[in-house]
Amino acid sequence: MSNVEIERSIEAILMVVDEPVSELTLAQVLEKTVEEVEMALARLETSYEDRGFCLRKVNGGWRFYSSPEFSSAVEKFVLDGQQSRLTQAALETLSVIAYRQPVSRARVSAIRGVNVEAVMKTLVTRGLVEESGLEHETGAILYKTTSYFLERLGLNSLEDLPALAPYLPDLDGLDEILDSLTD
Amino acid sequence: MSNVEIERSIEAILMVVDEPVSELTLAQVLEKTVEEVEMALARLETSYEDRGFCLRKVNGGWRFYSSPEFSSAVEKFVLDGQQSRLTQAALETLSVIAYRQPVSRARVSAIRGVNVEAVMKTLVTRGLVEESGLEHETGAILYKTTSYFLERLGLNSLEDLPALAPYLPDLDGLDEILDSLTD
Amino acid sequence: MDLSVEESTDVNAATGGFSVHLDNFDGPFDLLLQLISRHKMDITEISLSLVTDEFIAFIRSLEASGEGWRLDQATEFLVVAATLLDLKAARLLPSGEIEDEEDLALLEARDILFARLLQYRAFKEIAATFNERITLADKYFPRVVALDPTLSALLPEVLIGVGPQRFAAIAERVLTPKVAPHVSVEHLHRPLVSVAEESRLVVEALRRSKSMSFRNLVSDAENTMVIVARFLALLDLYRQGVLRFDQVMALGELQISWTGSETGEVEVTDEFDIPVFLENDEANEGSVNE
Numbered sequence: 001m002s003n004v005e006i007e008r009s010i011e012a013i014l015m016v017v018d019e020p021v022s023e024l025t026l027a028q029v030l031e032k033t034v035e036e037v038e039m040a041l042a043r044l045e046t047s048y049e050d051r052g053f054c055l056r057k058v059n060g061g062w063r064f065y066s067s068p069e070f071s072s073a074v075e076k077f078v079l080d081g082q083q084s085r086l087t088q089a090a091l092e093t094l095s096v097i098a099y100r101q102p103v104s105r106a107r108v109s110a111i112r113g114v115n116v117e118a119v120m121k122t123l124v125t126r127g128l129v130e131e132s133g134l135e136h137e138t139g140a141i142l143y144k145t146t147s148y149f150l151e152r153l154g155l156n157s158l159e160d161l162p163a164l165a166p167y168l169p170d171l172d173g174l175d176e177i178l179d180s181l182t183d
Numbered sequence: 184m185s186n187v188e189i190e191r192s193i194e195a196i197l198m199v200v201d202e203p204v205s206e207l208t209l210a211q212v213l214e215k216t217v218e219e220v221e222m223a224l225a226r227l228e229t230s231y232e233d234r235g236f237c238l239r240k241v242n243g244g245w246r247f248y249s250s251p252e253f254s255s256a257v258e259k260f261v262l263d264g265q266q267s268r269l270t271q272a273a274l275e276t277l278s279v280i281a282y283r284q285p286v287s288r289a290r291v292s293a294i295r296g297v298n299v300e301a302v303m304k305t306l307v308t309r310g311l312v313e314e315s316g317l318e319h320e321t322g323a324i325l326y327k328t329t330s331y332f333l334e335r336l337g338l339n340s341l342e343d344l345p346a347l348a349p350y351l352p353d354l355d356g357l358d359e360i361l362d363s364l365t366d
Numbered sequence: 367m368d369l370s371v372e373e374s375t376d377v378n379a380a381t382g383g384f385s386v387h388l389d390n391f392d393g394p395f396d397l398l399l400q401l402i403s404r405h406k407m408d409i410t411e412i413s414l415s416l417v418t419d420e421f422i423a424f425i426r427s428l429e430a431s432g433e434g435w436r437l438d439q440a441t442e443f444l445v446v447a448a449t450l451l452d453l454k455a456a457r458l459l460p461s462g463e464i465e466d467e468e469d470l471a472l473l474e475a476r477d478i479l480f481a482r483l484l485q486y487r488a489f490k491e492i493a494a495t496f497n498e499r500i501t502l503a504d505k506y507f508p509r510v511v512a513l514d515p516t517l518s519a520l521l522p523e524v525l526i527g528v529g530p531q532r533f534a535a536i537a538e539r540v541l542t543p544k545v546a547p548h549v550s551v552e553h554l555h556r557p558l559v560s561v562a563e564e565s566r567l568v569v570e571a572l573r574r575s576k577s578m579s580f581r582n583l584v585s586d587a588e589n590t591m592v593i594v595a596r597f598l599a600l601l602d603l604y605r606q607g608v609l610r611f612d613q614v615m616a617l618g619e620l621q622i623s624w625t626g627s628e629t630g631e632v633e634v635t636d637e638f639d640i641p642v643f644l645e646n647d648e649a650n651e652g653s654v655n656e
């Protein structure tokens with residue numbers, strides 16, 4: 001099977017799937033290595049650059065999406081899925097959880113300087129955040145982000161979160177000082 | 184809107200729309216003449232000649248399909264064990280439908296806190312769920328489980344579904360709770 | 367919370383006072399950041415005294431606004447205000463070498479406040495990028511199509527993978543409203559009993575009966591709080607000289623006799639009804655405005 005055939009087969013498969021497909025699944029079906037599939041996907045991705053659709057990897061799987069530039073045309077067909085917006089407080093709380101997970105409510109509260117109970121409830125109800133066991137010493141409930149959070153942000157994994165470093169000046173030991181303060 | 188823009192908009196729409204779309208509908212949405220849309224579709228058709236998918240007119244509407252040359256890869260993917268087992272998301276959605284039927288997709292979405300469109304389609308495709316008339320007030324399509332569902336779960340009738348804890352709020356109560364949380 | 371505050375102070379007399387306009391602030395860090403960025407200042411000691419003045423003016427105006435402020439917010443504001451005030455005081459003193467422990471502590475307090483502020487600012491900026499990402503992600507629509515009938519006919523038998531009991535357990539979990547766990551604090555929020563109100567009831571009862579045992583006086587009390595309130599009311603009335611206590615033996619029946627006027631207002635104290643707040647995070651649960 002030539003490179004072009006791998007690409008065409010992947011296109012044919014992705015055209016019928018209703019959920020994202022991983023490189024591994026594609027590799028198994030096509031009897032190719034994961035590397036070969038990854039390279040084919042990368043070439044396909046580039047080849048759609050000037051099209052009205054694109055190929056994206058979100059939350060560990062690949063599928064076709066319409067290009068954002070033409071979202072207004074698509075919206076006339078897809079009425080569903082209009083998500084209500086998150087408040088500034090919810091966004092800030094979500095970002096603290098995303099970078100400090102698993103994290104207790106008290107810690108999020110300390111970082112934001114306000115009580116976050118109501119906001120945490122909203123985030124849990126919206127499926128963006130979920131419980132993740134108990135903190136060893138205090139017995140406080142810990143929270144983490146969900147895979148739905150990745151989908152909503154269009155991220156493939158938590159590693160794709162923008163680095164916090166440029167936003168948070170790298171003062172020596174700042175994190176440790178803050179940890180001791182907010183614990 | 185240039186010719187290229189018409190083409191890209193059509194690609195974006197057809198990539199995410201499940202039902203075939205007629206030239207007339209496309210022309211109305213894009214505020215173009217039917218002739219312009221027809222010409223754009225013809226150009227697109229040609230541009231996919233070497234791809235793993237193609238554009239075809241079926242039942243008076245246009246839709247993307249996998250190319251027949253790569254049907255063996257698609258069939259292999261579909262037949263692969265990956266597809267026979269229900270995902271966690273599908274199981275959860277199925278359980279809501281089983282216990283709250285007949286129920287609209289919007290309601291299932293509200294309960295699960297995520298868009299369930301894709302999963303509902305899978306469940307219908309797999310013959311576990313089917314349409315069951317329209318909701319009186321909203322006109323939304325209602326869904327119920329099929330006899331195949333009972334068979335696969337090893338039950339004689341819906342009455343054999345294990346009872347849920349009596350304290351669970353019914354749908355109306357639940358909606359209020361969800362509303363109050365997301366306000 | 368939308369607040370627009372106009373405040374004139376003599377601190378900044380040279381510029382004829384100043385006004386503070388802030389929208390949607392969310393806690394003290396948020397306010398501090400707004401103040402600092404509005405003056406386009408670095409977080410330096412020079413800007414500190416000006417920012418401190420504004421911060422304090424803001425707190426005063428909150429107090430004066432009449433709508434009051436929430437305890438959890440108030441304590442946070444006070445901690446930040448106290449730290450700022452300390453630092454401002456240090457600025458006003460003649461500068462010199464760091465001489466004693468107190469100076470060191472002050473510098474440390476400043477560093478900690480700035481560190482927390484920087485951390486908050488980092489997450490605030492990240493939140494903005496989250497918002498952009500979500501807005502962008504909302505513009506990508508995924509291809510979600512049903513399998514072609516010719517293909518779905520090929521599908522192997524679907525495997526539900528769980529038995530009826532497990533299936534029911536999944537339904538139960540999904541159908542249970544997702545509410546974050548909540549520690550009940552109702553026991554901390556006994557309905558307030560007003561001593562002043564109980565005092566009026568006591569006066570009324572005693573005027574009617576002239577003499578009553580304490581036991582009778584509290585026989586209709588719903589809970590201990592009411593009994594305590596009525597006892598406090600009695601002590602206050604005794605202080606005013608309108609009743610007499612008789613107790614024949616220690617721990618025996620306490621008899622109360624009315625010696626005051628038949629009618630007219632009896633002064634009622636409110637010293638017991640001034641709210642006392644617990645400095646306890648859990649006691650303020652759910653009282654946040656977000």
